Amino acid sequence: MTALRALLVRDLRIALRIGGGAMMGVLFFLTVVTLMPFAIGPDLALLRRIGPAILWIGALLASLLALDRLFAADHDDGSLDLLLMGRAPVELAVAVKGLAHWIATGLPLVVAAPILGLFLNLEPAGLGAVVLTLLVGTPALTFTGLIGAALATALRRGGLLLPVLVLPLTVPVLIFGVAASNAAVVGPVPFGTPFTILCALTLTSLVVGPFAAGATLRHGME
Amino acid sequence: MDLIGSDLACVRGQREVFSGLGFRVAGGEALLLVGPNGAGKSSLLRLIAGLVHRAAGTLTLDGGDPELSVPEQAHYLGHQDALKPSLTVTENLAFWIDWLGGDRAALAAALEAVALAEIADLPAGYLSAGQRRRLSIARLVAVSRPVWLLDEPTSALDVASQARLAALMKAHLAGGGLLVAATHGPLGLDDARELRLGGTA
């Protein structure tokens, strides 16, 4: 337990200090959402209708693009070797790193979402639904992304490989996240149905992500 | 305590680095791996540390903790220092103590042993290569593990630091520990056995 807590604290510290990327995700999120109306047009009624989708796409890209250095940074400076030689299972180490990354990158997205929702003229019910679905859904994005981050590290390839590998895996999360947000505003399905499925997807990813990523890191060692 | 490897083989990227390799190191003993570049010194160390896949053979630590695997009882000092530049010297070492299962009470003494106590509060990014190396070595002192795996441990160290490292290694051996080191030069150990890799064994 001491070891895992130390890892959590270390990763959060690195993210928050100079050179860390804690606020970068939110900034990217803000930029994407700001650009959308330039492509779509300033029609507030239209923006309100597709607002949840814009926010979800922005959050999806922001949480995945920030992931590619998660294990690569530790690999480059030799830390990953020592992390694998600890007494805690690799899967738990990976899960803790994912948790730290979500707190530093995913959680700020959830906090920023209602402010960005105002730009898109979302009504209070819609704002609440988007925030709730993002709160439940962004961990699924991060933990699915762990697999891609581990693969990119094991294969010594950064950049766009991770999104290319991971984006298809996030399709179900996107579908049910946006569906639940829309259901809260326009129906016809009740909010609970897609939201429950979203919760189930998140719980699954919390288990599958660390195991797959842990196995990848272990076998990625030549 | 004996670290015994028998019939070990290592394959990296379709190429067989070595095969049929055996060795035995007893407690209090040092084994130096010597040989030309590419002979597999680093690979053997990483194999013992569990960081490289073992294609064949067995590896056991007789007299060690039966609950733990060999890598969990070993320190690995690789080419990289495993430090985060934005964390301070103390924070870096404290994390590795917690992660590798040591006691934080040993932190101050370990920094003292590598002569970094006076800059304990500086970010590791401000340190020179030699200082970073010493901070990395402090990890071995702070957390007690019986097997030390050292890959070119003296690189970037000045003469005084090399002498200090030699003293630390002697103390480790005197305490019943063992070490395996890949090296091109002398380490300052009195009676170390050599294992020649590559060419005529």
Add this chain to the structure above:
Amino acid sequence: MAWIDLANPTRFLRLVDRALPWLTALTVFAFAYALNGAFGAPDDYQQGATVKIMFIHVPAAWLGMFCWGMMTISALGTLVFRHPLADVAAKAAVPLGAAFTFVCLVTGALWGRPMWGTYWVWDARLTSVLVMFVMYLGLIALWRTVEDPTRAGRAAAILTLVGALNLPIIKFSVDWWNTLHQPASVVRVDGPAIHPSILIPLLAMTLAFTLLFVALHLAAMRNEILRRRVRTLRLLQAQGARGA
């Protein structure tokens, strides 16, 4: 001569220490005068008391732009004249510019709610300010990513200059984009010509805000110089300990 004198950070620090109390007093006085005028100004016949948001909104918008202008001059100072205080000035200005632009956006949203019935419309002027705000945040991110201040200073200076060239283009594009799409529901802010009873407090408020900016900027520059000295001392400490 004075400019060259100021190139010496120590002399600059001494000047700041002497000037800052006076500047603070002047700012307080200016705010007292301007606030008195602002509260005394008549309510708008259409908007009622909400029009008073203008007394914060307009000066904040002015400073958001003023700050980028100042950073542009500093960027030239960094790249062309290699003035040692230029990138200190640029770095100290970024959070201030972002903060004033943020105040401008927030007050604009609060003003928009009673006027337009919504917190935000993609009006050309608002949108340009939002883009500027994002660019400020980008600069902050740049300063935070690179630890070495001289390297970060060069990169930030180039980005600031590119931004200064780009901001008019962005403004023009946004205007074009907006007239293309302009929905009929949006009411323009520009009312009839401003009456002197409002104009004078507004100008006083703008002056007070500018004084506040200058005071905060000088203090931030002082902090940045001290922060860099601490960094240098710690680097020296690491070097000194090397042989030990």
